[in-house]
Amino acid sequence: xxxxxxxxxxxxxxxxxxxxxxxxxxxxxxxxxxxxxxxxxxxxxxxxxxxxxxxxxxxxxxxxxxxxxxxxxxxxxxxxxxxxxxxxxxxxxxxxxxxxxxxxxxxxxxxxxxxxxxxxxxxxxxxxxxxxxxxxxxxxxxxxxxxxxxxxxxxxxxxxxxxxxxxxxxxxxxxxxxxxxxxxxxxxxxxxxxxxxxxxxxxxxxxxxxxxxxxxxxxxxxxxxxxxxxxxxxxxxxxxxxxxxxxxxxxxxxxxxxxxxxxxxxxxxxxxxxxxxxxxxxxxxxxxxxxxxxxxxxxxxxxxxxxxxxxxxxxxxxxxxxxxxxxxxxxxxxxxxxxxxxxxxxxxxxxxxxxxxxxxxxxxxxxxxxxxxxxxxxxxxxxxxxxxxxxxxxxxxxxxxxxxxxxxxxxxxxxxxxxxxxxxxxxxxxxxxxxxxxxxxxxxxxxxxxxxxxxxxxxxxxxxxxxxxxxxxxxxxxxxxxxxxxxxx
RNA sequence: UCCUGAGUAGCUCAGCCGGUUAGAGCAUCUGACUGUUAAUCAGAGGGUCGCUGGUUCGAGCCCAGCCUCAGGAGCCA
Numbered sequence: 426x427x428x429x430x431x432x433x434x435x436x437x438x439x440x441x442x443x444x445x446x447x448x449x450x451x452x453x454x455x456x457x458x459x460x461x462x463x464x465x466x467x468x469x470x471x472x473x474x475x476x477x478x479x480x481x482x483x484x485x486x487x488x489x490x491x492x493x494x495x496x497x498x499x500x501x502x503x504x505x506x507x508x509x510x511x512x513x514x515x516x517x518x519x520x521x522x523x524x525x526x527x528x529x530x531x532x533x534x535x536x537x538x539x540x541x542x543x544x545x546x547x548x549x550x551x552x553x554x555x556x557x558x559x560x561x562x563x564x565x566x567x568x569x570x571x572x573x574x575x576x577x578x579x580x581x582x583x584x585x586x587x588x589x590x591x592x593x594x595x596x597x598x599x600x601x602x603x604x605x606x607x608x609x610x611x612x613x614x615x616x617x618x619x620x621x622x623x624x625x626x627x628x629x630x631x632x633x634x635x636x637x638x639x640x641x642x643x644x645x646x647x648x649x650x651x652x653x654x655x656x657x658x659x660x661x662x663x664x665x666x667x668x669x670x671x672x673x674x675x676x677x678x679x680x681x682x683x684x685x686x687x688x689x690x691x692x693x694x695x696x697x698x699x700x701x702x703x704x705x706x707x708x709x710x711x712x713x714x715x716x717x718x719x720x721x722x723x724x725x726x727x728x729x730x731x732x733x734x735x736x737x738x739x740x741x742x743x744x745x746x747x748x749x750x751x752x753x754x755x756x757x758x759x760x761x762x763x764x765x766x767x768x769x770x771x772x773x774x775x776x777x778x779x780x781x782x783x784x785x786x787x788x789x790x791x792x793x794x795x796x797x798x799x800x801x802x803x804x805x806x807x808x809x810x811x812x813x814x815x816x817x818x819x820x821x822x823x824x825x826x827x828x829x830x831x832x833x834x835x836x837x838x839x840x841x842x843x844x845x846x847x848x849x850x851x852x853x854x855x856x857x858x859x860x861x862x863x864x865x866x867x868x869x870x871x872x873x874x875x876x877x878x879x880x881x882x883x884x885x886x887x888x889x890x891x892x893x894x895x896x897x898x899x900x901x902x903x904x905x906x907x908x909x910x911x912x913x914x
Numbered sequence: 915u916c917c918u919g920a921g922u923a924g925c926u927c928a929g930c931c932g933g934u935u936a937g938a939g940c941a942u943c944u945g946a947c948u949g950u951u952a953a954u955c956a957g958a959g960g961g962u963c964g965c966u967g968g969u970u971c972g973a974g975c976c977c978a979g980c981c982u983c984a985g986g987a988g989c990c991a
Binding site: 463464466467468469470472481483485488501514515516517518519536537538539540542543544545546547549550552553604605641662664666667668669670671672673674677678679775786787788835836837838839840883884885886887888889898910 | 924926940941943947948949950951954988989
């Protein structure tokens with residue numbers, strides 16, 4: 426792996442990555458490049474891409490230097506290896522190009538059956554061909570940005586002394602109520618063992634109890650934070666909800682930091698800093714990709730009526746997010762703003778705001794973020810009835826120390842809270858909400874032994890990638906999307 | 915799961931009031947051209963009109979059921 430590093434100074438006799446080559450100012454030396462043919466124009470010019478960058482390298486095939494047999498095999502999608510001299514380009518689209526001296530077809534690509542053609546494809550078509558969509562400009566850019574964001578998340582936390590804690594994928598607790606779970610079992614699906622009362626006997630299952638895929642690593646994360654101070658998880662999470670939207674997946678990646686001795690304000694500060702850090706990182710390290718995605722989005726928005734187009738382009742939107750503080754207000758303040766808004770008075774909301782206590786609909790969140798404040802918004806102190814059992818209760822007896830970060834075009838990107846550290850209050854709330862305290866004895870132990878103020882949040886990674894890439898459908902920002910009726914690749 | 919819309923060539927789409935042999939652009943193939951940038955020009959091939967049933971002299975078009983996809987909603991991250 427390492428001997429073909431693109432950053433190797435010795436460009437001779439080894440494979441050079443196209444990104445590194447396009448960054449060099451020098452010419453007049455020989456390189457070997459390998460990649461996949463994007464187009465072959467005029468029987469003379471190969472646009473070669475190796476995935477290291479969105480930009481293609483132009484290979485010039487001199488007249489009569491290769492036999493017709495070889496030239497015919499240079500088709501869109503074919504894998505080739507080229508050795509030749511790096512020279513200043515005579516054409517206009519690029520600074521340097523490679524004059525091919527030797528050219529080897531590594532893998533043929535039959536153009537009559539290859540689904541990816543040198544033309545525009547719809548995102549829906551590429552979703553059906555998710556195994557090949559990496560070879561397009563758009564998905565190349567998306568997944569390089571995804572990679573950068575992922576790395577930046579780790580760097581952000583590591584710089585601050587957080588411990589990356591691996592929480593289990595298979596769990597026995599279904600207590601959080603974060604959604605429908607996928608069952609994990611080795612029992613015979615046709616004839617499972619039954620108890621005397623006729624129910625499936627999970628005592629005979631692999632783990633000796635009913636188990637499922639995790640819906641959140643938070644509860645385990647809290648256990649870590651109660652000793653290591655600051656931890657974060659970053660791993661796959663599973664929800665068996667029958668959600669068919671552009672913002673939901675059955676398998677998605679979540680980042681869940683959990684911090685001892687943090688209150689809700691510290692929690693918000695950290696979340697805002699994280700989001701700004703990773704966005705800035707991607708802007709710096711994926712400038713070409715984001716530039717391409719910006720143009721892609723502009724092109725796509727040309728199809729829409731003027732009023733539906735964004736005021737800012739993708740770059741401006743990301744920069745704006747870095748340059749401005751997120752707007753922080755309580756649920757109660759948000760309800761007042763919504764209630765007094767012309768939008769509500771003119772009955773333009775499908776669900777009119779009438780009183781305090783109900784959850785906000787996505788149209789309300791969008792109004793606050795996109796129309797009223799026009800920037801990311803952090804809502805805090807929600808009614809306890811619409812939030813999870815573990816959130817710290819305020820003294821008013823009505824609200825909890827919750828916070829949701831709402832992003833334009835995405836909706837809720839972060840959900841978090843200060844946790845209830847008082848055993849009696851926590852148990853009381855669990856009883857009210859019908860959460861079995863005996864099943865979560867290990868969780869409650871953190872409140873029995875050395876409890877302290879602590880807080881945390883969950884960041885939906887794909888929603889972050891959606892925001893940074895400007896893509897419209899969450900299935901286009903994860904390599905192999907898992908959603909209802911969708912598990913092909 | 916609910917609402918709305920869609921499914922016609924490899925892809926993106928057109929197809930009138932139900933009526934003759936279902937069209938276009940791109941892609942592909944063949945040929946030309948040799949400094950092209952999604953190259954260009956000329957020609958050619960390419961169809962189980964999502965599936966099943968029904969109405970009709972006749973269905974891509976009308977009706978019913980089913981499947982799939984997209985957008986919106988709910989649930990949420």
